[in-house]
Amino acid sequence: MTGQTQTQTQTRRKTDDFKTVFAVAVAFALVFSLFVHLPKASAGEAKTALDISKGSITIENNKVTAKTSSGAAAAYNPHGYILSGTSTSNTVTIKGGEHHITLQSLKISTGYNGSSPISIENPNTKVTITLSGTDNQLTSGNPKKAAISVPEGTTLVLDTIDSSNQGALHTIGYGGTAAAIGGNESVTAGTIVVNHGKINATFARSGNKGAAIGGGQSGAGGTIIINDGIVSAESYSGSASAIGGGYSAGGYGGKATTVTINGGTVTTKIPNTAAYDSIGYGSVASAHRSAVENATSVIINGGHLFNKNDSNNLTSLLYKRQPVDGSGTTLFSTGIKVESLPSNGTLVRLDYNGSELTTTTVNGGYVYLFLPVGTQAVTATAIETGVAYYGTATTTASTASHPNSTGTVATTIKTAPSIAIVNDAADDTVLNDGKTSTLEVANLASIVNSGDYPLEYGTDYTVQWYKGSTPVAGNADDNTRLTVTPDKGDSYRARLVATNDGIAKGTSSYSGSQTALGAVDSGVPAVGVGTVLSVDTEATFTKQPDPTAGAITYTVKLTADDAAHTPIEGATVRFYQDGSKYPYTRVTGKGADAGVITFTFSALLPGEHAIKIAFDTAKINGVLYNESVYTKEFTVTKPKPPVGFTTVAAKTDTTNGKIYGVDETQEYIKWIPTIGNNQQIYPVVGNVIENVGPSLYSIRYKASYDGDVYQLASDYRYLVWVQTAQWTVTPVATDSVVWGTGPIDVVAGGSAEFYVAPIDGYEIKERDIQIKYADFSYDSSTNILRLSRITSDIRISIQATPIHEIE
Structure with a gap:
């Protein structure tokens, strides 16, 4: 089966004996044909096309009342009819005999007092509906009528022309007392069979009392058989089952509900608090519940069943009991998670328990x-990619959660290899410098994938060995083993790698490492090459607004104590701070950085400190090197608060201000509290910083390091205010006064005098003068206006008082 655009679901029972299957199938077909006339849904039959938009359609034995798309009256056709068109008033009625109709883009919706869009009437009437296309929709606007009425004694079979490209039918009940497919109000459903097709049964309003598929209010579910297809049935916050019986204030009058699911994908929804079945019976009176349960049979022989509530959480299929299969065996819901397929709607084929099921994933990659x-073993194959996932499902009798049990089908390797050491002496399980040992994967018999499915060495996976991080080949005669003669510190591990043709993909996690210890003591001391640790230091500091700790970075180079000072690559060097027993370890570089490590000692608070950098005696690249050590003691201090600064003020909108009293160890930062240090740092020239505007500035020390004393960056701030140097007072001419003085520049907080006299007929009173940002007085005898404590630029405008107003 290749890339299919329509979801399809099919279930078939497998067996190894083809002859037995064939014989049983033939015998079953012969017997079954005695009782049931098999539906004829062939696309090749010559059916008559009827148009619902031209009028209602009535189909009876040897008679039809309907019109074709041209408006002509249709003649009876024993092969059946193709129904299409759209109507909000016309309906379809089928009564008596057996009939085959195809729905092809048929859309019928009825009003509040209308009939069912499709009604099957009279006992023993059997209708096979074949679905063509995906836009068939039947909507009942009458709360007492089903979208497809299938009363007791009648039979509806739903099928499709092509099971690989299934037709669809959307039925919408009103949400009242009738089912969407099945019984009208107070009517038990007849027989409803789904062979193929995408069937959606729901309601337009909440509170339905009829089942989505099954009985109306007070009606049992009748006989419902789902052989295949994709069926969605939702009881929309109502009180009926999704598939089965409706709500009843009593019981169902002794009528039975029998639901058999042989395959397909079935999704149901019922309310969160439902005390009744998803598939089975609806809400009934407690006094009748026992009798209704006894008259309700739900048999699950296969299929994918996704039973959820209004919150889209999984819920039970049956209320406080479990379904059975055709042989009476009790069943429990089991969720199968398809690893790495979280997308809903992914088409997969499952093989399990001798059955095959093709369905789509739901709920984040599950099949239920x-x-x-x-x-039992379960295999899922993604139809589009062909990738097969293997696993096991363990189903328990626990009903504490939904689903009752879970399993996983996967491709990834779950088990990591476990490494054992084999030496000549059976009790010697240690790797030693210079001693030949064999490492082997000790858990080959228990390797499984993430679905706990057993994997086989050589078929599904092989072993990859590593020395450190470098892959190495296992033994030529047995790749699960690796024979080594290690140096001290050599480390080995392994992981499992999927083969190209097996059922696993990717790699496992690594095994634990096995590291070689020193040589077994022979009593003869080893002679090694001397080493030298050369160290350069560089002061660093934090850039926080108020740093309380510093850091020193060391660049270390480890070389052999020979004439060429040969760098030693891949050596482990340990860094100790203030006597700690737990050092930091780093490995010397290679190539351009041969023998080099850069390491920072941080969190250096004010006080005395001691560090140690050490290389221990070790064999590296087959050469034994002797130890070497570097130690250092130093002091971390805080600077004293900065003092003694003077300023030259700046004029408004200029940067001609200055700050004196600085030195090269200090920084000057324009002070914006919410931003802190992320501002311009002005350069120091001699003992002054120039070109600053009026503002508040922060002065602090830089970090410094002179070899034995490390001074932190200042955690004080000395704030320096560079004031505005001048304000300008500007007289403004008016018709009533004469100014004898022009604009005057004054220092901040200073004073100024102006000559201002009234013209003839006017006199200047104090009330005529209103000045902000300064104190003032006016002498009318001398016409002098005096300003003091000036704090801003000022423009002065005076409107003198006419003398006649004074009189």
Whole structure:
């Protein structure tokens, strides 16, 4: 099966004996044909096309009342009819005999007092509806009428022309007392069979009392058989089952509900608090519940069943009991998670328990099956990619959660290899410098994938060995083993790698490492090459607004104590701070950085400190090198608060201000509290910083390091205010006064005098003068206006008082 655009679901029972299957199938077909006339849904039959928009359609034995798309009256056709068109008033009625109709883009919706869009009437009437296309929709606007009325004694079979490209039918009930497909109000459903097709049964309003598929209010579910297809049935916050019986204030009058699911994908929804079945019976009176349960049979022989509530959480199929299969075995819901397929709607084929099911994933990559208690192998194949996932499902009798049990099908390797050491002496399980040992994967018999499915060495995976991080080949005669003669510190590990043709993909996690210890003591001391640790230091500091700790970075180079000072690559060097027993370890570089490590000692608070950098005696690249050590003691101090600064003020909108009293160890930062240090740092020239505007500035020390004393960056701020140097007072001419003085520049907080006299007929009173940002007085005898404590630029405008107003 290749890339299919329509979801399809099919279930078939497998067996190894083809002859037995064939013989049984033939015998079953012969017997079954005695009782049931098999539906004829062939696309090749010559059916008559009827148009619902031209009028209502009535189909009877040897008679039809309907019109074709041209408006002509249709003649009876024993092969059946193709129904299409759209109507809000016309309906379809089928009564008596057996009939085959195809729905092809048929859309019928009825009003509040209308009939069912499709009604099957009279006992023993059987209708096979074949679905063509995906836009068939039947909507009942009458709360007492089903979208497809299938009363007791009648039969509806739903099928499709092509099971690989299934037709669809959307039925919408009003949400009242009738089903969407099945019984009208107070009517038990007849027989409803789904062979193929995408069937969606729901309601336009909440509170339905009829089942989505099954009985109306007070009606039992009748006989419902789902052989295949994709069926969605939702009880929309109502009180009926999704598939089965409706709500009843009493019981169902002794009528039975029998639901058999042989395959397909079935999704149901019922309210969160439902005390009744998803598939089975609806809400009934407690006094009748026992009798209704006894008259309700739900048999699950296969299929994918996704039973959820209004919150889209999984819920039970049956209320406080479990379904059975055709042999009476109790079943429990089991969720199968398809690893790495979280997308809903992914088409997969499952093989399990001798059955095959093609369906789509839901709920983040799950398929939900009903299985007997036990453990069985499950395989899922993604149809589009062909990738197969293997796993096991262990179904228990626990009903504490939904689903009752879970399993996973996967491709990834779950088990990491476990490494054992084999030496000549059976009790010697240690790697030693210079001693030949064999490492082997000790858990080959228990390797499984993430679905706990057993994997086989050589078929599904092989072993990859590593020395450090470098892959190395295992033994030529047995790749699960690796024979080594290690140096001290050599480390080995392994992981499992999927083969190209097996059922696993990717790699496992690494095994634990096995590291070689020193040589077994022979009593003869080893002679090694001397080493030298050369160290350069560089002061660094934090850039926080108020740093309380510093850091020193060391660049270390480890060389052999020979004439060429040969760098030693891949050596482990340890860094100790203030006597700590737990050093930091780093490995010397290679190539351009041969023998070099850069390391920072941080969190250096004010006080005395001691560091140690050490290389321990070790064999590196087959050469034994002797130890070397570097130690250092130093002091971390805080600077004293900065003092003694003077300023030259700046004029408004200029940068001609200056700050005196600085030195090269200090920084000057324009002070904006919410931004802190992320501002311009002005350069120091001699003992002055120039070109600053009026503002507040922060002065602090830089970090410094002179070899034995490390001074932190200042955690004080000395704030310096560079004031505005001058304000300008500007007289403004008016018709009533004469100014004898022009604009005057004054220092901040200073004073100024102006000559201002009234013209003839006017006199200047104090009330005529209103000045902000300064104190003032006016002498009318001398016409002098005096300003003091000037704090801003000022423009002065005076409107003198006419003398006649004074009189």
